[in-house]
Amino acid sequence: MVGNAKRWIYxxxxxxxxxxxxxxxxxxxxxxxxxxxxPAAQAxxxxxxxxAAPAPTTPPASELASLRGDILIDGSxxxxxxxxxxxxxxxxxxxxxxxxxxxxxxxxxxxxxxxxETDISNASRxxxxxxxxxxxxxxxxxxxxxxxxxxxxxxxxxxxxxxxCLTVEELKKMWEPDAQGVVTNWNQIRDGFPxxxxxxxxxxxxxxxxxxxxxxIMGKAKASRGDFQASEDDNVILIGVAGDVNALGYFxxxxxIENQGRVKPVAIDGGKGCVEPxxxxxxxxxxxxxxxxxxxxxxxxxxxxxEVQAFVNYVFGxxxxxxxxxxxxxxxxxxxxxxxxxxxxxNDRVLGTLVKxxxxxxxxxxxxxxK
Amino acid sequence: xxxxxxxGVKAQTVETNVxxxxxxxxxxxFKGKIxxxxxxxxxxxxxxxxxxxxxxxxxxxxxxFSGGTNWLTWEFxxxxxxxxxxRAGAKAAIYGTLYTITLTILFAFPLGVAAAIYxxxxxxxxxxxxxxxINISNLAAVPSxxxxxxxxxxxxxxxxxxxxxxxxxxxLALLVVPIIIVASRExxxxxxxxxxxxSYALGATRWQTVWHVVLPQSIxxxxxxxxxxxxxxxxxxxxxxxxxxxxxxxxxxxxxFDVFTVxxxxxxxxxxxxxxxxxxxxxxxxxxxLTILLTINALAIYLRNRYQKRY
Numbered sequence: 198m199v200g201n202a203k204r205w206i207y208x209x210x211x212x213x214x215x216x217x218x219x220x221x222x223x224x225x226x227x228x229x230x231x232x233x234x235x236p237a238a239q240a241x242x243x244x245x246x247x248x249a250a251p252a253p254t255t256p257p258a259s260e261l262a263s264l265r266g267d268i269l270i271d272g273s274x275x276x277x278x279x280x281x282x283x284x285x286x287x288x289x290x291x292x293x294x295x296x297x298x299x300x301x302x303x304x305x306x307x308x309x310x311x312x313x314e315t316d317i318s319n320a321s322r323x324x325x326x327x328x329x330x331x332x333x334x335x336x337x338x339x340x341x342x343x344x345x346x347x348x349x350x351x352x353x354x355x356x357x358x359x360x361x362c363l364t365v366e367e368l369k370k371m372w373e374p375d376a377q378g379v380v381t382n383w384n385q386i387r388d389g390f391p392x393x394x395x396x397x398x399x400x401x402x403x404x405x406x407x408x409x410x411x412x413x414i415m416g417k418a419k420a421s422r423g424d425f426q427a428s429e430d431d432n433v434i435l436i437g438v439a440g441d442v443n444a445l446g447y448f449x450x451x452x453x454i455e456n457q458g459r460v461k462p463v464a465i466d467g468g469k470g471c472v473e474p475x476x477x478x479x480x481x482x483x484x485x486x487x488x489x490x491x492x493x494x495x496x497x498x499x500x501x502x503x504e505v506q507a508f509v510n511y512v513f514g515x516x517x518x519x520x521x522x523x524x525x526x527x528x529x530x531x532x533x534x535x536x537x538x539x540x541x542x543x544n545d546r547v548l549g550t551l552v553k554x555x556x557x558x559x560x561x562x563x564x565x566x567x568k
Numbered sequence: 569x570x571x572x573x574x575x576g577v578k579a580q581t582v583e584t585n586v587x588x589x590x591x592x593x594x595x596x597x598f599k600g601k602i603x604x605x606x607x608x609x610x611x612x613x614x615x616x617x618x619x620x621x622x623x624x625x626x627x628x629x630x631x632x633f634s635g636g637t638n639w640l641t642w643e644f645x646x647x648x649x650x651x652x653x654x655r656a657g658a659k660a661a662i663y664g665t666l667y668t669i670t671l672t673i674l675f676a677f678p679l680g681v682a683a684a685i686y687x688x689x690x691x692x693x694x695x696x697x698x699x700x701x702i703n704i705s706n707l708a709a710v711p712s713x714x715x716x717x718x719x720x721x722x723x724x725x726x727x728x729x730x731x732x733x734x735x736x737x738x739x740l741a742l743l744v745v746p747i748i749i750v751a752s753r754e755x756x757x758x759x760x761x762x763x764x765x766x767s768y769a770l771g772a773t774r775w776q777t778v779w780h781v782v783l784p785q786s787i788x789x790x791x792x793x794x795x796x797x798x799x800x801x802x803x804x805x806x807x808x809x810x811x812x813x814x815x816x817x818x819x820x821x822x823x824x825f826d827v828f829t830v831x832x833x834x835x836x837x838x839x840x841x842x843x844x845x846x847x848x849x850x851x852x853x854x855x856x857x858l859t860i861l862l863t864i865n866a867l868a869i870y871l872r873n874r875y876q877k878r879y
Contacts, residue, residue, distance in 0.1 A: 269731075269827065271812070274840075281816040282651045288818045297827050298816035299731075300837070309812070314730075430840045432847075455842035525651040527842065 265293035266504040272306025272319030273405055275449060276491045278526050279345055280319055283512045286520070290511070294504045303405040311337050316499035320492045321347070321405035323552035323560075338497040341550045342539050343562050344512065345521050346529040348450040348479035349410055349487040352460040354442045359383070359390055362464040362471035365486065368414045371397065371445070377422040383443065397425035398434045398446035410447055413486040413558045435460060450474050451527025476522055479529040486558050491528065500546060513540040531562060538566045628851035639852040648818040649834065653845035658853050660817040661834035664733070665860065667821060668830055669802055671737030672744065677794050679741070680748025684790075687749070688756040689778050707746035715743045716810025724811050731812035734824040739807050744797040751793020755786040788875035795868035799861050805832040831857045
């Protein structure tokens with residue numbers, strides 16, 4: 198009885214010893230075709246492209262169903278909801294194409310992208326010069342495609358009855374580095390504001406949202422006071438503002454739509470009067486300077502693969518772009534004209550970026566309409 | 569310490585029974601009672617907090633107390649992630665967690681036990697052995713994200729495993745191996761040396777002694793320690809995020825080199841979405857993770873009771 202149990206245990210241990218070895222040996226053979234997705238994908242792309250010439254627009258359903266391959270996407274957590282939704286819908290049309298989306302932040306995403314580790318990189322800001330150089334050093338070329346607008350919303354508690362609109366100057370007064378420890382009361386922001394302590398909440402310093410907000414308000418990325426409650430989780434900011442009459446915070450417009458009544462968005466005066474964030478004001482550019490375009494970057498080699506072409510064309514097609522403004526995604530769609538021009542930009546394989554570093558704030562997308 | 573004191577007190581009271589005032593003894597008994605009450609309070613407080621948290625999670629996931637929606641449905645186990653809470657499930661994450669943890673056990677257990685046997689039974693007590701021992705103890709205390717960085721460079725980049733289940737399992741295996749070594753060594757050391765001497769006296773070689781005497785005696789403790797170490801790895805998020813485990817994976821892995829996601833990452837992602845229903849889904853995910861964890865711990869207790877021997 199005991200002897201049996203002993204044998205059983207030892208057998209298990211021996212198996213435990215052997216299986217990794219077998220797995221490792223088997224793995225070595227498999228590693229060649231599938232380990233690194235990039236070369237593997239190229240290998241599958243070559244025969245596929247000979248039998249079916251790359252289609253310029255979304256291929257018909259029958260053709261989508263026959264596509265296979267892996268598409269690896271990573272980058273900004275802000276762009277994640279759009280691309281994950283696209284991947285979800287696309288996988289219903291093309292069940293054999295496996296699209297996976299990661300969250301590494303815009304900067305972390307570009308690091309992997311310029312290392313050739315991913316096919317598509319999500320970015321909540323245009324690529325920086327340093328990242329361009331990293332890509333160039335590794336011979337990575339890309340197609341830059343704006344996908345939607347996001348409006349950063351400044352929010353206060355619904356019971357806050359003294360703020361309906363803030364100027365950029367007033368926001369700067371609250372958030373600039375010099376305000377640290379000095380500006381602590383609402384009555385320091387504007388004459389007539391009540392004598393109440395000012396509680397500030399915002400995204401952490403690793404987030405692209407923080408980068409953009411500081412750039413737009415202070416004129417310099419990452420220039421911010423340090424004594425505010427920072428969180429990478431926007432829900433923490435939401436709960437903080439919803440629970441404190443004196444609080445002010447900022448996050449993406451999607452959180453405002455999903456939590457109406459819990460927080461109150463503040464209109465922003467960027468020099469041309471007070472404008473409240475809404476789908477219309479973000480899309481037509483009047484909600485400045487806190488609306489920004491979101492991007493995806495497609496690696497040139499990946500763009501040669503039929504499954505990537507089908508996916509990107511699906512993302513910019515009318516069927517999916519109509520979904521972008523639904524509450525489940527919560528971003529602002531670009532104009533139909535722009536989407537058509539951007540799809541053409543992809544299908545013509547126009548390489549490189551159209552945005553220079555420093556142009557991010559108030560960026561309009563007219564330049565993507567073509568010459 | 570209190571036990572020693574009590575012993576001392578007993579010995580004294582026997583000798584100086586008559587001299588001691590009984591009031592003093594009462595005071596001591598009273599002090600003893602205070603300690604008992606404090607101990608009880610600590611246990612009740614700790615367990616009570618845990619109970620409240622678990623009940624809250626159960627309620628959020630199933631709506632069983634407050635009559636809300638039940639999110640722990642068949643769809644939750646059989647659907648992939650979605651932007652619609654009603655359609656979202658944790659299938660990829662549950663499979664990813666099970667695959668990763670199985671592989672981690674297969675890698676870490678033999679390696680850890682073999683290292684422990686070597687250090688306890690074979691290694692000479694010299695500076696090199698001591699260096700290895702110190703480093704293993706230190707490794708057991710290194711923050712898990714450091715292992716993630718190591719795994720990213722070694723397994724993902726150098727070995728070119730990509731962001732695969734294999735790379736994830738190897739990274740987690742690195743994380744738990746030091747803990748398994750430490751636990752296994754404790755267990756091996758607890759085997760009385762008289763048993764080894766007896767084995768040698770019968771003419772057994774060192775390996776025969778290890779295989780037929782030491783391991784059977786210590787296997788209960790080794791298994792318990794290893795399983796507890798592995799259950800730590802199940803909840804790890806940081807190293808897997810670092811090596812690039814993905815967040816949205818709408819398919820099951822087909823082989824060891826496929827990308828994957830795990831429950832802690834899925835739960836973390838759901839808690840950060842704007843729609844409040846995703847928090848309930850996260851609670852459901854937490855329940856599933858807890859169930860897996862408790863099952864594994866129960867297995868550890870069962871194995872310990874079955875194979876542990878006392879002398």
